[in-house]
Amino acid sequence: MQIAILKLVSNERRQSHFTAIIDRGKKETFFFLVMELVFSVSTGLGASIQCLEACEDLHKYGFIHRDLKPANYAIGLGEKKRIVYILDFGIARRILNDKNELKTPRISVRFKGTIPFASIACHKGIEMGPKDDCESWYYLMLDLTVPG
Template sequence: MAPGGPTSTNESEEDDDLGIKSGSVIESSHKKYIVTKMLGEGGFGAVYRVYDSTNPSLEYALKVERKLETRRDSKLKMELIKYRSDSVIDATKRFQIAILKLVSSERAEKSHFTKIIDRGKKEKYFFLVMQLVGKSLADLKTTRPYKVFTMATGIGASIQCLEAVEDLHKHGFIHRDLKPANYAVGLGDQARVVTLRRSQRIFQIYILDFGIARRILNEKGEIKTPRVSVAFKGTVKFAAIACHKRKELGPKDDCESWFYLLLDLLLING
């Protein structure tokens, strides 16, 4: 459910459950957003391309999650990443899970996390208005010869992917679903080149989809006691060995998944 490049897009198609279609107006307590098209759809909701009703040039991704009575916590709560410099605001007491929200700061210019613009809720769903990003690394890879990146591009991209994971770990979270589809390049001003090697352009890369991310620290800032057995979380192709064994995951397992991601970007039929 990442707000990446368009997938199964149909501007006249309406979501039967949510009633959202091209031209729909989504209103928060601050602004109104006009839906232009659907970017992607998942089991719990969908992602739409929208623009600010007062300034059509300002486009965003609107991520929607259906309200389900059986779910105590919204997956979107894991999408809100909030830090200023090196401090992190922990809102577990209010929502019983961590809410992270990226806000404007000097660090934000170098951040691999998409900006949260707005949020709200309706009768049938919760929503987040987020920075719009471009195609995912998975989509970009398919456009290349043999469907892999060059060594320079692949290494440069994977370094940014690892930097994003490092930031997440520093704030006490693990992602648990690292893969090329959960990273995307920026659009517009956010698509700036951050590295230039031998005419190879490496664009700013953003980490996406914190739906199954997990906080690994308790309220005292200590590592939580590992659970004896856990359900499989993630994507089979990129999951760490511990995940396949139904063991508790930690930062090392994200790093293992990152290594599989690296191989996927560089190896034919990886």
């Protein structure tokens, strides 16, 4: 559906609220869509830094997010339009026990997150920690700043 809508509106380049399709296709069983970059690199980096700061704040409370991706952040309104907010704690996990010590890692865990942004440990079924949120943030930052 996403490709169909973008193809439809791409004929009307006056539509400034839609990104242009750069490329699309299928490679074996994987479909892909490449859209134009709409942030400047500096805007992407600024937003990425705030995303990391929000993640760090969550870690200070003893939680890991486990699903960091651009869709799980939002921009404020009005005077707060330059503030990035972290969202969607549906698969977040507390990493501290009742004594505020790190919990003992589980032997194996099920995949949690979104494939393109998930850490290597997540893909391997290894218990995740704050470092995995940082790795996911890195993929998020690349998504916001690197063209194509």
